[in-house]
Amino acid sequence: xxxxxxxxxxxxxxxxxxxxxxxxxxxxxxxxxxxxxxxxxxxxxxxxxxxxxxxxxxxxxxxxxxxxxxxxxxxxxxxxxxxxxxxxxxxxxxxxxxxxxxxxxx
Numbered sequence: 001x002x003x004x005x006x007x008x009x010x011x012x013x014x015x016x017x018x019x020x021x022x023x024x025x026x027x028x029x030x031x032x033x034x035x036x037x038x039x040x041x042x043x044x045x046x047x048x049x050x051x052x053x054x055x056x057x058x059x060x061x062x063x064x065x066x067x068x069x070x071x072x073x074x075x076x077x078x079x080x081x082x083x084x085x086x087x088x089x090x091x092x093x094x095x096x097x098x099x100x101x102x103x104x105x106x
Contacts, residue, residue, distance in 0.1 A: 030075035
């Protein structure tokens with residue numbers, strides 16, 4: 001997901017929540033054919049880019065493996081923000097993304 005207007009619209013109109021270390025914000029009905037995601041790991045928690053990139057890769061991969069479970073029509077924008085100071089394992093992140101997808105489907 002890119003573009004200042006798309007991100008501003010997501011932040012202004014999107015619904016938000018949090019699941020064990022990952023905050024999320026989503027906006028349904030974007031009018032796009034595909035779903036778009038944005039992943040953020042704050043420099044505040046992890047100064048080294050290596051650790052931030054590791055967490056981003058884990059979040060993206062977890063989403064990629066579970067995106068078929070989404071039942072939203074008309075496009076979806078999602079912002080995932082890593083919100084804990086500890087590095088969670090892949091299995092924990094995978095479970096958190098699964099819970100987020102369930103909540104988005106409701």
